[in-house]
Amino acid sequence: MALLNLLHEWGGGDVDLAAVTVNHGLRTEAASEVEFVASVCENMEIPHQVLYWDGTQNNGNLQNAARVARYRLLADWALEMSRDIVLLAHTSNDVAETFLMNLSRSAGIDGLAAMPDRFVRNGVTFARPLLRESRSVLRSYLKACGRGWIEDPSNHDLRFDRVKMRGLLDILEGYGLSAEVVSDSAFALADSRDIVRNETSGLARSCATDDRGDVLFSRVPFASAPFELRRRLLAMAIRYVSNAEYPPRYASVAALLNVKEDNWKSTLGGCVITADQKTLRIAREFSSVRGTVCASDKLWDNRWKFTGPHRDGLEIRVLGEDGIKNCPDWRSEGLPWVSILSSPAIWDGETMISAPVAGFSAGWSAQIVADFITFVEAH
Known part of the structure; x- marks a missing residue:
């Protein structure tokens, strides 16, 4: 709601805005919430559309499935409507919560660094203009504007890891580790991540080749690179060959790199990884x-x-x-x-x-x- 209001104020009628809401079909209250958004958009004379996903059919990781479906629906909508960009209202609180979630999973720099403020997914550009603003600041802004909003009750459902991290942040704030402090560290790590990404690209160009669906690394230049660059590149190769949404966990990839033998074979993330004295090969697992x-x-x-x-x-x-x-x-x-x-x-x-x-x-x-x-x- 804060993003919607800010865009309306900023555009002043000169920017072609449209709003879209995804109803995930998970809560009966969602229908009335969609009506609330629609009425606000109508008063602002902003076109509004509702997209639907039947989340009741999902039996796996519900939040991840909902996120994947949401981006797909938003991208399809944007392409159909010829929209240049989709703006999302993630905040610094989201950055801090994600940092803690990934920290609990022993994530490397990619997982701990702040989410990008601009990215492309499913052929559509997405941006997060409020990424450095906190929820408390946005709530204060809405109050000052006389605008209402709805709190999602799932934000208090302790079945979800993100909600647990939200509660942990409340505890940490008493020790000086507020969401803003944690997110500042995540943003600093994002700068470091960008540097490491450039170095990883350079390593890939020096030692990686494609071989009809497989990825091959020449072991001499690969082995001479710093551990973190090798870990990142191997994780990316596994993700590429397996077409996975996320790379395998840090510890699993690190374990492969710590194998001392010249000749070995292992499986990870839907791939078969084999090594001899000259080559490291990543192939699809049957x-x-x-x-x-x-x-x-x-x-x-x-x-x-x-x-x-x-x-x-x-x-x-x-x-x-x-x-x-x-x-x-x-x-x-x-x-x-x-x-x-x-x-x-x-x-x-x-x-x-x-x-x-x-x-x-x-x-x-x-x-x-x-x-x-x-x-x-x-x-």
Whole structure:
């Protein structure tokens, strides 16, 4: 509500504003809250739209699922409405709470640094203009303007980690660690994070190569880099290959880097990581894509795009051992078994039509839609 009012005052009718509310379908009170927002927008002559998500169907991490759905809905709305940017009202309190949540998970600099004030997700630019303002300041502003607001009751639900951290901040404030103090540290870490990101990009350019869906690191330049740069780059490679929303935990990646043997193999985050004296390879894990299926003209595993004679009924599925039997020349492709096993193939029912990565193209080709270096520099 504070962001809405500030934008209305700032725009003065010269800026094309629109408001959008996501109803997550989790509370019966949400309908009346949406009506409240709609009435405020109507009085301000700001177009308002409601987007819906059926959160009652979610059985996993509810807050994370709601966040993912919210960004997707907002991005789809912005693209449909040809909006240049979506503004979010995160505050310094959100920064402090996120800092404590990630601190409890032994996060590195990425998790502890303040969230970005501007980013791109699902093809849309988002910005957080109130990121350095506290909730108390915004409440005082709304009172001074004579504007009301609604407190979300889930902000007091102790089932959620963020709510627990909010209570912890109240305790810490008595020891001089207010939300503002904690968030200041997070903002300072964000500057350091940006420096480390640039160094990580440089390391990637010096030692990383793409190999048909896998990422390879030359071990000599990789091993000579500082530990934190190696940890970040390996975590990003695992996230890239697995198409995960978040990288694996700090401790899990650190454990891989602390392996002393020259030759080893491990799994983490939907990937198989293998090492020999010259190379560290990150490949997709077969079990993680065994049930991944899509039409031949869609993106498989959100990474692979096929070009060829598409038609109804053709699917992209993992090659697997049944498919490899039809690819007698797969060894000539120079990829290890684990990479071939988890590569995509075109299937017509139980009949394999094409497996370009395994050397059986039959008029088809398959490409990764984004290279690793570009991924690193974008994150």
